Structure formats: structure tokens, C-alpha cells
Amino acid sequence: MKRKKYNIIFSVILIILLFVILYFAKLYLDDYKSRILNLCAIYTILGLSLNLINGFTGLFSLGHAGFMAIGAYTTALLTMPIPIKEQNFFMAPLISPLDKIVWPFLPSLILGGILAAFVAFLIGAPVLRLKGDYLAIATLGFSEIIRVIFTNTQRLTNGALGLKGIPNTTNLFWSFGIAVITLIVMILLINSSYGRAFKAIREDEIAAENMGINLFKHKILAFTIGAFFAGIGGGLLGNLIGAIDPLMFRFFLTYNILLIIVLGGMGSITGTVISAFIITISMEALRFLDESINLGFFTIRGIPGLRMVVFSVLLMMVILFFRNGLMGNKEITLDILANKLSKKPLTKGGVKR
Amino acid sequence: MLNVENLVVCYGGIEALKGIDFNVEEGKIVTLIGANGAGKSTTLKSIVGLVKPKNGKISYLNKNLLNVETKNMVKEGIVLVPEGRRVFPDLTVLENLKIGAFVRKDENKIKEDLEWVYSLFPRLKERTWQLAGTLSGGEQQMLAVGRALMARPKLMMMDEPSLGLAPLIVKEIFEIIKEINKQGVTILLIEQNANAALHIADYAYVLETGKITMQGKGKELLEDENVKKAYLGQNTK
Numbered sequence: 001m002k003r004k005k006y007n008i009i010f011s012v013i014l015i016i017l018l019f020v021i022l023y024f025a026k027l028y029l030d031d032y033k034s035r036i037l038n039l040c041a042i043y044t045i046l047g048l049s050l051n052l053i054n055g056f057t058g059l060f061s062l063g064h065a066g067f068m069a070i071g072a073y074t075t076a077l078l079t080m081p082i083p084i085k086e087q088n089f090f091m092a093p094l095i096s097p098l099d100k101i102v103w104p105f106l107p108s109l110i111l112g113g114i115l116a117a118f119v120a121f122l123i124g125a126p127v128l129r130l131k132g133d134y135l136a137i138a139t140l141g142f143s144e145i146i147r148v149i150f151t152n153t154q155r156l157t158n159g160a161l162g163l164k165g166i167p168n169t170t171n172l173f174w175s176f177g178i179a180v181i182t183l184i185v186m187i188l189l190i191n192s193s194y195g196r197a198f199k200a201i202r203e204d205e206i207a208a209e210n211m212g213i214n215l216f217k218h219k220i221l222a223f224t225i226g227a228f229f230a231g232i233g234g235g236l237l238g239n240l241i242g243a244i245d246p247l248m249f250r251f252f253l254t255y256n257i258l259l260i261i262v263l264g265g266m267g268s269i270t271g272t273v274i275s276a277f278i279i280t281i282s283m284e285a286l287r288f289l290d291e292s293i294n295l296g297f298f299t300i301r302g303i304p305g306l307r308m309v310v311f312s313v314l315l316m317m318v319i320l321f322f323r324n325g326l327m328g329n330k331e332i333t334l335d336i337l338a339n340k341l342s343k344k345p346l347t348k349g350g351v352k353r
Numbered sequence: 354m355l356n357v358e359n360l361v362v363c364y365g366g367i368e369a370l371k372g373i374d375f376n377v378e379e380g381k382i383v384t385l386i387g388a389n390g391a392g393k394s395t396t397l398k399s400i401v402g403l404v405k406p407k408n409g410k411i412s413y414l415n416k417n418l419l420n421v422e423t424k425n426m427v428k429e430g431i432v433l434v435p436e437g438r439r440v441f442p443d444l445t446v447l448e449n450l451k452i453g454a455f456v457r458k459d460e461n462k463i464k465e466d467l468e469w470v471y472s473l474f475p476r477l478k479e480r481t482w483q484l485a486g487t488l489s490g491g492e493q494q495m496l497a498v499g500r501a502l503m504a505r506p507k508l509m510m511m512d513e514p515s516l517g518l519a520p521l522i523v524k525e526i527f528e529i530i531k532e533i534n535k536q537g538v539t540i541l542l543i544e545q546n547a548n549a550a551l552h553i554a555d556y557a558y559v560l561e562t563g564k565i566t567m568q569g570k571g572k573e574l575l576e577d578e579n580v581k582k583a584y585l586g587q588n589t590k
Contacts, residue, residue, distance in 0.1 A: 214424050
């Protein structure tokens with residue numbers, strides 16, 4: 001019990017420290033670097049939400065881009081000022097009441113998340129009866145359906161033209177603040193009896209059902225919560241970049257998040273956070289591969305897209321040598337860190353609790 | 354307590370159970386023995402609702418069990434120790450046990466029961482923080498039984514607890530089953546290992562290709578010439 005108290009105090013101190021660092025980061029970092037940091041936080045949110053569905057509950061879902069699209073469009077449409085809306089919708093006017101509504105950022109984000117969760121709930125009812133590969137294909141299909149719908153609802157989403165001039169509200173505090181909230185929610189959820197039920201479903205559905213776990217209820221719960229945070233992540237992303245269009249939410253986006261959770265370890269929260277940062281930063285750091293490289297005696301011509309090739313190779317290496325990702329399904333917890341520091345033997349067999 | 358009448362189950366056109374009747378009295382150990390394909394697992398599956406019977410009645414404490422969904426069986430006090438153990442391999446022993454008590458909300462009672470399970474299986478206590486997948490077969494079977502007990506069942510149904518275990522471990526497990534029964538849990542035991550099952554059973558049924566061919570007290574069946582010949586591998590001549 002005492003340990004628990006210390007953990008809470010220590011976590012609060014860590015969070016305060018994070019925001020102090022962010023404050024200075026905001027003062028001294030240029031736009032490019034702070035955007036990368038923002039992306040890191042957003043990908044953390046997205047990774048955690050996909051990990052809840054794929055890693056903890058064992059539902060192989062590939063529909064994340066669709067949920068993000070819903071969140072991004074909702075937030076963008078609600079936060080855009082009226083003159084910019086008129087500018088955007090020059091082909092066909094935006095349907096009323098949306099053309100007159102301007103909401104603050106936070107409620108728009110939350111509504112975006114709720115709408116994404118609602119769609120997940122509707123999709124989940126038929127789709128979650130499937131398993132494994134079939135589920136992956138079905139969710140992938142639904143995410144494409146959402147994208148195609150958005151391409152064709154000219155008066156709601158401006159179709160293929162996309163939305164431009166979305167206010168750049170997302171900053172380091174927003175993205176990291178929400179990332180921290182997501183992290184806390186996930187940790188509490190995973191360590192609750194719901195979390196145990198999710199893991200039991202992942203391990204063995206028949207045994208879980210025998211123990212009285214309502215499979216469908218828990219699957220749809222994980223799916224809906226995951227979609228909620230995906231919607232919020234999408235909203236943050238839209239208002240960070242400032243322009244969205246349906247093509248942005250292709251399968252490729254889901255693939256990126258999948259890469260994060262596979263690299264970090266399916267079923268590891270800390271792994272997801274670490275690999276979200278690694279992947280987002282290295283995506284940018286590897287950009288030099290796309291440009292021509294001068295080695296002094298001869299020049300390698302730049303091939304656009306080469307960094308993605310390198311990335312794929314990296315992924316293959318991870319799959320080959322770290323079958324379970326960087327962390328597997330282990331976690332780095334304050335308990336373990338404290339024990340490492342005090343050099344005391346691990347209590348409870350060194351396993352996380 | 355549990356009463357099965359004229360149970361018929363079909364897989365496609367094949368009748369796996371051709372109308373069986375049996376009765377499990379409260380506080381007893383009742384066993385169903387039979388060879389592969391006799392319909393033992395099918396019987397269990399239809400009791401817990403994983404298979405829909407074509408015909409027949411299953412009642413439990415004067416309640417029709419056919420209308421109860423699998424996930425609600427635990428609330429009724431029926432719990433199944435599945436064939437092949439089916440523990441959750443990537444969860445710790447403690448987490449496995451806690452999932453057993455999933456439908457219960459009384460935290461203090463759960464703690465008491467955890468101690469009870471640990472007292473029945475001291476080996477599990479030593480391994481509280483170990484992943485269930487790393488336990489030996491016998492320990493996994495103990496965990497599967499312990500997990501089922503965490504639900505505080507009135508009726509515990511066990512599907513081949515001796516599967517793939519060394520004779521010594523089988524003996525140990527069966528001793529514990531007897532002990533659990535003494536503490537007030539009714540047990541329906543499905544076994545191929547007729548010798549071990551008949552030794553602890555109060556009443557036994559012999560199942561052959563979907564029909565009950567023999568029944569009687571466990572001890573009586575042990576002495577029965579036909580059972581000896583068919584299941585106990587003793588040459589009676």
C-alpha cells in the first residue's frame with residue numbers, strides 16, 4: 001500500500017517534470033522540431049489505442065485510419081472559422097447547421113472521439129463475430145468504406161478537395177497532455193478486471209467464456225474505447241497539419257501505427273510509447289535517404305521513397321530477431337525501476353504487478 | 354442436482370449422443386467413463402451450452418439449463434474445467450486465478466478463496482508470479498482446477514483432468530478432487546482413465562458410442578467383469 005502511494009506521488013512528479021520540459025521546448029525549439037515532438041505524442045495516442053484492440057484484446061483490427069478520419073473531420077469542421085469554411089466549400093455549400101457552428105478545441109475533439117467510438121460500436125456488432133484474418137479484412141474494408149464515403153459527401157466533407165486552413169490549435173501541451181491522459185486511462189484499464197478479461201479473451205476465448213466473461217461485450221468495449229482515442233488522435237493530427245483530405249486516411253496510416261505496436265510489443269504499454277517516439281523520429285531522421293547523398297568521390301542519386309524501403313527492412317529485422325517486439329508484453333514500471341536503483345532483489349519474482 | 358433426460362445431440366447427420374439419461378446428486382462425485390468417441394465431451398458441451406442438443410432435457414436445481422447461455426453458467430454455479438487445461442499462458446498464475454473469480458464482486462470472499470485454493474495447491478502459491486505457460490502439465494491442471502474453484506461453484510465439471518499426466522500426478526490430482534468434494538462441491542467427472550475415476554466416484558455411468566450401457570456405484574463397477582475387460586485392461590480369465 002505504501003509503495004502504491006509512492007508510485008502515485010512519483011508519477012505526478014514525472015508528469016510535472018514533463019510539462020516543465022515541454023514549456024522550455026516550446027520556447028526554444030523551432031517549428032520543425034516541435035512538430036516532430038507533436039507527432040510523437042499523437043502517434044503515442046494512436047499506438048496505445050490500437051494496442052488496446054490488437055495487443056491486449058487480441059482482435060486483429062486494421063480499421064484505425066477510418067476512425068481517425070472521423071475524428072479529424074469532426075474536429076476540423078467544428079473548429080474552422082466561418083469565413084474559412086465558406087472559402088473551402090466553394091463547389092457546394094456546407095450543410096447547415098455546421099456552416100454556422102464554431103466550437104472550442106476540446107469539446108470538438110471529444111465529440112470527434114465519441115463519433116468515432118459510435119461508428120466503431122455500429123461496425124463492431126457484426127464484425128467482431130469474426131476472428132483473426134477475417135476480422136482484419138473486414139475492419140480494413142470498413143475503414144476504406146468510411147474513406148470512400150468521405151470522398152463522396154461533397155457538402156459535408158468537401159469531398160476529394162479536402163479541408164484547408166484548419167486552425168493550428170494543436171501544440172505541445174495539447175498533444176502531450178492528451179497523450180498522458182491516454183496513458184493513464186490505458187494503465188488503469190489494463191490493470192482493472194476489464195483488463196484481465198481482455199487479456200483472457202486474447203489468450204483463450206473458450207476458456208474465457210467458461211469463466212463467465214461476456215466475450216462480445218468485452219470485445220466491443222475494447223474496440224469502442226480504442227476507436228475513441230483513435231478519433232481524438234485523428235483530431236489532434238488534423239489540427240496540427242492544418243489540411244486534411246480523404247487520401248490521407250488510406251491503409252498506409254494504419255500500417256504506420258501497426259508498425260509502432262509490432263515494434264514496441266503487442267500488449268506492452270511502455271513498449272508502444274518507446275516505439276512511437278523511435279519510429280516518428282526515425283521517419284524524419286531517415287529523410288536524408290530520399291535526397292542525393294554526396295560521398296565526396298561520387299554521388300548517390302536520391303530516390304524518393306528509399307526511407308520507406310529501409311523502414312520495411314527494419315521491420316523485417318525486428319520480426320526476425322525480436323519476435324515479440326522490443327518489450328514483448330513486459331512493462332517498465334516504477335516498481336521495477338525503484339528496485340533496480342535500490343539494488344534490492346526483485347519482490348514478487350521480478351514480474352510486474 | 355443436475356438431471357439429464359433423453360439427450361440427443363447430432364453433428365450433421367451423425368448422432369453423437371443417442372438419448373442418454375443420468376443424474377448428478379448433490380455432494381457426490383459422479384463420473385462418466387468411456388472410450389474415445391463415446392460422447393463424453395459432447396455431453397459436457399451440451400450441458401454448458403456450447404452445443405445445441407436436438408432433443409432432450411437438461412435441468413439443474415429444477416431449472417431448465419438449455420435456455421442459459423454459456424457465459425451465464427458461472428453465475429448459476431456451474432463451472433467447467435475444460436479438456437486440455439486451457440489456462441491463459443501469457444498471464445501469471447495469480448491473474449489466471451483472479452479471472453476465475455471474474456463474475457464475483459465480493460473482494461473479501463475472493464481473498465479468502467484465494468487462500469483456500471493456495472492451501473489445496475501449495476505448488477501454485479510458490480508460483481504466484483510465474484506465467485502460466487511456463488508451468489508443467491500437472492501444475493497447469495492444478496491451476497485449471499484452482500481457477501474453476503475461484504468461481505465458488507456448486508457443480509464442478511471436469512473434462513479429462515488426467516489427460517497427458519504422469520500416473521503419480523494423476524493420483525495427486527484425484528486426491529485433491531476428492532478433497533474438494535469433501536468441502537462441499539459436487540463433481541461431474543468425465544474420464545478415460547476408468548481405474549482412477551472409479552476409485553473416487555460415488556456413482557458412475559459407462560458411455561459407449563452415444564449410449565449409457567452400464568451404471569452403478571463406483572466400487573461395484575470396479576469389480577464388474579465387463580468393465581474390467583473393456584476399460585481396466587485386466588484379463589479376467
